[in-house]
Structure formats: C-alpha cells, structure tokens
Amino acid sequence: MEPAEVEFLAEKELVTIVPNFSLDRIHLIGGDLGPFNPGLPVEVPVWLAINLKQRQKCRLIPPEWMDVGKLEEIRDQERKEDTFTPMPSPYYMELTKLLLNYASDNIPRADEIRTLVKDTWDTRMAKLRLSADSFVRQQEVHAKLDNLTLMEINTTGTFLTQALDHMNKLRTNLQPGESSHSQDF
Amino acid sequence: MAEAYFPVGPGLGMEENFLSLDDILMSQEKLPGRAESALPRLAVLLGQGAGSAESIPEGSKLEIPLWLAKGLHDSKRRIISVELPKIFKEAWRTVFSADANVVDLHKMGPYYYGFGSQLLNFENPENPEIAQTILQATGGGSVLPVSDSVCSLQTFIARFRRIMDSSQNAYNEDTSALVARLDELERALFQVGQKGLNDFQCWEKGQASQITASSLVQNYGKRKLTEVDG
Numbered sequence: 001m002e003p004a005e006v007e008f009l010a011e012k013e014l015v016t017i018v019p020n021f022s023l024d025r026i027h028l029i030g031g032d033l034g035p036f037n038p039g040l041p042v043e044v045p046v047w048l049a050i051n052l053k054q055r056q057k058c059r060l061i062p063p064e065w066m067d068v069g070k071l072e073e074i075r076d077q078e079r080k081e082d083t084f085t086p087m088p089s090p091y092y093m094e095l096t097k098l099l100l101n102y103a104s105d106n107i108p109r110a111d112e113i114r115t116l117v118k119d120t121w122d123t124r125m126a127k128l129r130l131s132a133d134s135f136v137r138q139q140e141v142h143a144k145l146d147n148l149t150l151m152e153i154n155t156t157g158t159f160l161t162q163a164l165d166h167m168n169k170l171r172t173n174l175q176p177g178e179s180s181h182s183q184d185f
Numbered sequence: 186m187a188e189a190y191f192p193v194g195p196g197l198g199m200e201e202n203f204l205s206l207d208d209i210l211m212s213q214e215k216l217p218g219r220a221e222s223a224l225p226r227l228a229v230l231l232g233q234g235a236g237s238a239e240s241i242p243e244g245s246k247l248e249i250p251l252w253l254a255k256g257l258h259d260s261k262r263r264i265i266s267v268e269l270p271k272i273f274k275e276a277w278r279t280v281f282s283a284d285a286n287v288v289d290l291h292k293m294g295p296y297y298y299g300f301g302s303q304l305l306n307f308e309n310p311e312n313p314e315i316a317q318t319i320l321q322a323t324g325g326g327s328v329l330p331v332s333d334s335v336c337s338l339q340t341f342i343a344r345f346r347r348i349m350d351s352s353q354n355a356y357n358e359d360t361s362a363l364v365a366r367l368d369e370l371e372r373a374l375f376q377v378g379q380k381g382l383n384d385f386q387c388w389e390k391g392q393a394s395q396i397t398a399s400s401l402v403q404n405y406g407k408r409k410l411t412e413v414d415g
Contacts, residue, residue: 003388097389129353133346155385156353159378163345166370169197170298170341 006151010094011047017058018042046095050102060103065089066096068109071116078123084147093121093151124152132160136167195299195370199306207369211296212252212303217270220245221263251303258307267307272297285343290368297368298341344371352378 012030023036033044041061044052052058065071065088077085089095096117104110128148135143145153193204201208220241228239241247247265249257257264271277272293281288290297351363352375360379364372 003385007388101391125353129346129349132349136342136345139342151385155381156349156378157381159349159352159374159381162377163349163374166197166298166374167341167345170302 010091016061060106285340
C-alpha cells in the first residue's frame with residue numbers, strides 16, 4: 001500500500017464545514033449528506049470538504065484536536081511514555097497535511113500545528129524503530145500495537161515484516177524438519 | 186514496471202527455491218570438500234589432470250559448487266565429504282558474536298545467510314568440523330541442534346538495527362557506502378526500507394498527488410510517431 005492509498009482512506013473521515021451555498025440533501029452511495037445551508041455547519045467527508053474549499057464554496061472548521069495547546073500536550077505525553085500513546089485521530093498525519101495544504105487560511109497558527117504534528121510523528125517513528133529493534137533482539141513472535149496509525153504502520157511495515165520473515169526462516173532452520181527423512185534413496 | 190514484475194525470491198531455508206535466480210547464483214559458490222572414493226574420468230572437469238581417462242583419486246581435495254556437493258553428498262554412500270568454509274568455522278563465528286556489524290558480509294558472502302542455511306544439509310557425523318559445531322550446541326545447553334545458522338541468526342539480529350536505521354534515515358543520500366558491506370539478503374531489506382521512506386517523503390511533499398507519465402511512455406515518446414506506426 002502506498003501513502004496515497006492511506007490518504008485515500010483518510011479522506012473518508014468527517015470534518016465540519018460552513019457552506020456558503022444552499023443545496024438539498026444529497027444521496028451518495030456511502031450515505032446521505034446535507035442539507036447545505038449558508039452559514040450553518042455541516043459534517044462532510046474530507047474529500048468533499050477539500051473540493052468545496054477549492055471551489056470557494058465553504059469555510060473549513062478545523063477538528064477539535066487541531067489546536068496548538070492540545071497538540072503540545074500530546075507531543076509531551078508522547079515523549080514521556082515508553083509506549084505509543086493514543087492519537088487524537090487515526091489519520092492525524094493525513095488530516096494535518098490535507099487540511100493545512102488546502103485550508104490553512106481557516107486554521108489558526110497553521111505553522112505551529114505543522115511543526116507539532118511533525119515532532120509527534122518523528123518521536124513516534126523513533127520509538128517504533130526502538131521497539132522493532134527490541135522485538136527482533138528478543139526474538140518475539142507477536143506484538144500488540146493498538147495506538148499505531150495506519151500511516152505509521154504502512155511506512156515501516158513492509159520492512160519489518162520482511163525482516164521478521166527472514167528471521168523466522170533462519171530460526172526454523174534449526175529445527176529438524178519432518179520432511180528431511182521422506183526422500184531417502 | 187516494478188509492480189508488475191514478480192521475481193521468485195530466495196528460499197533461505199533447507200531447500201532453495203527452484204526458480205529463484207538468487208538461489209541459483211548462491212548454489213554456484215564453491216565449497217571445500219574431499220573425495221571419499223575414486224571418481225573415474227572426472228579429473229578434467231575438476232581441473233586436476235590432463236587426460237580424459239584420469240580419475241580423481243580417493244581423498245583428494247576438491248572445490249565443488251554447492252549444487253554438486255548437495256547432489257553427491259549422501260551419508261551412506263560417501264562419495265564426497267564436505268568441509269565448512271572458513272567463514273562458518275569457529276574462528277569466524279567468534280568474530281560474528283563479538284560484533285556482527287564490523288564484518289563485511291558482502292565480501293564474505295555475498296549470500297551469507299542463504300549459503301549458511303544450505304550448509305545444514307551436510308550434517309555429516311564424519312566431518313569433524315560439523316561434529317564440533319553440533320558439540321558446541323549441546324555444550325550450550327540447548328535442546329535444539331544449534332549449528333552454524335544460530336550464528337547467522339545472531340548475525341542477522343545484531344545487524345538488523347543498523348540496516349533499519351540507515352535505510353530509514355538516509356533520505357536523498359548516496360547509499361552506496363551503506364550497502365557496500367551488506368549481504369544480498371540485507372540489501373533487499375535495505376531497499377524495502379528505503380522505498381517506505383521515499384514513498385512517505387514523496388507523499389508529504391505532495392509529489393504523490395501529481396500524475397506523471399510512466400518511464401516506459403516517456404521513452405516511447407522519444408521516437409517519432411510515424412516510426413512507431415510504421
């Protein structure tokens with residue numbers, strides 16, 4: 001899976017917009033949206049919000065967690081804990097990137113938010129490497145990673161699973177295979 | 186193009202993958218051995234005589250490729266006996282256990298892990314080196330027959346961190362120095378790590394959302410359209 005495909009999934013998340021046009025309820029295959037009234041907040045998927053924003057048909061309201069104070073708290077918490085802390089959104093990285101790229105005029109202190117989210121990401125990736133290393137060193141065979149987001153898993157996942165695959169083969173080499181006796185001429 | 190191409194990967198176990206090009210290259214590597222019985226009319230092939238009728242005398246030293254050694258090796262018939270290559274012997278195993286990161290596995294290998302795994306096929310009790318390897322294992326108190334692949338496993342684990350860090354931190358850098366000392370298997374792993382990093386960085390910079398012509402189409406466009414049609 002590529003990052004663009006992860007982003008594709010992230011675009012299904014709902015955000016609140018304030019439209020400046022009126023439109024009846026629309027019936028999309030994944031659910032009904034609207035009705036849209038000027039000045040009244042309405043929840044729409046991110047892909048639609050970005051499209052409407054680009055057509056200058058709405059104002060975007062940032063998610064509750066996209067706030068400098070809250071993000072600072074999350075970053076400090078992340079640095080303090082040894083394990084992964086729960087993220088405000090399963091797609092925090094994607095939403096930050098999308099919303100800041102297309103609607104930074106609607107998000108107060110956009111630059112600081114970008115830095116904070118990037119810091120959190122870096123902390124988590126460093127932590128991920130550290131835990132992958134100890135996972136491999138102790139030759140564990142299972143792990144529980146509830147608080148990792150899809151983008152994080154996807155960035156290092158292939159590498160880690162391939163390394164574990166090699167390791168598993170090297171380790172099962174030691175066990176006498178049952179099949180080794182079957183072909184005795 | 187890379188997505189539509191599915192090469193057969195190396196087997197990395199007791200058995201190679203039949204159609205894996207990596208495994209075919211790996212099984213070409215020479216293995217020191219000794220003829221346990223006379224091999225008539227084969228001296229020419231193994232470069233030990235001139236006449237086609239000359240035979241290889243019993244007990245002569247041989248350097249045979251792994252695939253041939255595997256074919257000739259039989260614990261009952263004893264055509265040849267196989268010795269461990271130098272890097273899988275105890276002296277080198279000690280070096281690996283001291284610090285696996287300092288070893289140039291590409292020079293030693295370049296199929297260190299695959300070759301080491303294949304060596305387990307020659308568990309020949311007459312071979313003093315392998316017997317010693319197995320003895321070491323029972324001395325270690327382990328139930329499993331720990332042989333030289335323990336050492337390659339430990340090597341792999343010890344080198345894992347460095348491969349991960351260098352593959353995921355080196356962005357837009359010249360990585361030839363980093364991969365110069367890696368075994369072929371580790372290189373593949375390094376490439377996977379790099380791809381993950383590069384894909385993510387591309388996405389972050391917004392390059393992933395730009396649609397670009399595939400390299401195939403670009404090369405195609407260099408020729409004139411009339412030439413292509415004709």
